[in-house]
Amino acid sequence: MDGKRVKDSxxxxxNLMLPHHANPMGNIxxxxxMKLVDEAGGLCAIRHAQSxxxxxxxxxxxxxxxxRVGEVLTLEASLNWVGRSSMEAGVRVTAENPITGECTHTNSAFLVYVALDENRRxxxxxxxxxxxxxxRRRWAEAKVRQQRRLSRQQEKKK
Ligand SMILES: CC(C)(COP(=O)(O)OP(=O)(O)OC[C@H]1O[C@@H](n2cnc3c(N)ncnc32)[C@H](O)[C@@H]1OP(=O)(O)O)[C@@H](O)C(=O)NCCC(=O)NCCS
Incomplete structure (x- = not known):
């Protein structure tokens, strides 16, 4: 199977944050x-796997x-590592006040996706x-995280 570059996916x-996204304090x-982060990471995984x-x-x-309401969220997702069927995406979120132009780094997350065939395997x-x-640095760090995740899962099964 031909490889694909990180930038390909x-x-x-x-996303403009509106009042219906907020809690009574006016914060999103x-x-x-989290849903938007999962969407961005998931789209990245689907693009890479083409499934x-x-x-x-x-x-x-x-x-x-x-x-806050009125800010524009930007979600940047990129694949860090792939295994056989699993893929780790990193997602970075920034919020922009479109009036002042001020940008703040609000969130970071790592998510793992599994590519599925037509039988959902x-x-x-x-x-x-x-x-x-x-x-290469992100790959090495993600590989360590994946090993930790799988060890944790094994521990839970005991
Ligand atoms: C994802 C799913 C298909 C995996 O099924 P499975 O029987 O565990 O399959 P496998 O054991 O072959 O694991 C598949 C891959 O996932 C990886 N994996 C499984 N559990 C993992 C975990 N907790 N963390 C990281 N990777 C994990 C495995 O290492 C394997 O990776 P590899 O193919 O790169 O080696 C199954 O767990 C599932 O359907 N989960 C529900 C998914 C879901 O509903 N998500 C929410 C909505 S999208």
């Missing part, structure tokens, strides 16, 4: 942001600062072609 989504619900993909793990999701994905030192 990278995703950038923009964390769950709304359906499901979320198997949300490894970590940090909330650095609150997002895990299916092999193309190798990931790494072109930059940054991509």
């Amino acid at each position: 990278q995703v950038t989504l923009h 619900h964390g769950g709304v942001i 359906q993909a499901v979320t198997v793990a949300i490894d970590s999701m940090t909330f650095h600062s609150a997002v 895990p299916v092999e994905v193309p190798p990931l072609i790494l072109e930059t030192d940054e991509e």
Whole structure:
């Protein structure tokens, strides 16, 4: 199977935050942001695999600062690592105040997806072609995280 470059599946989504996304304090619900993060990472995985993909793990999701109604969220998703059928995506979220132009880094997350065939069984994905030192660093870090995730899963099964 031919490999695909990281940039071939990278995703950038923009979303204007409206009153129905907010809690009574006027901050955007964390769950709304998590859904958008999962969509961005999932789209990245589907693009790479060229098949359906499901979320198997949300490894970590940090909330650095609150997002307010009227701000524009930008979600940048990129594949860090691929296994046989699994893929780790990293998603970075920034919020822009479109009036002042001020941009804040609000969230980061790592998510793992599994590519599925037409019978909804895990299916092999193309190798990931790494072109930059940054991509090689992300691969190495993601590989360690994947080993930890699988060890944790094994521990839970005991
Ligand atoms: C994802 C799913 C198909 C995997 O099925 P499975 O029988 O566990 O399949 P496998 O054991 O062959 O694992 C498939 C891959 O997932 C990886 N994986 C499984 N559990 C994992 C976890 N907790 N964290 C990271 N990777 C995991 C495996 O390492 C394997 O990777 P590889 O093919 O690259 O080696 C199944 O768990 C599932 O359907 N889960 C529900 C998904 C879902 O509904 N998500 C929410 C909505 S999208």
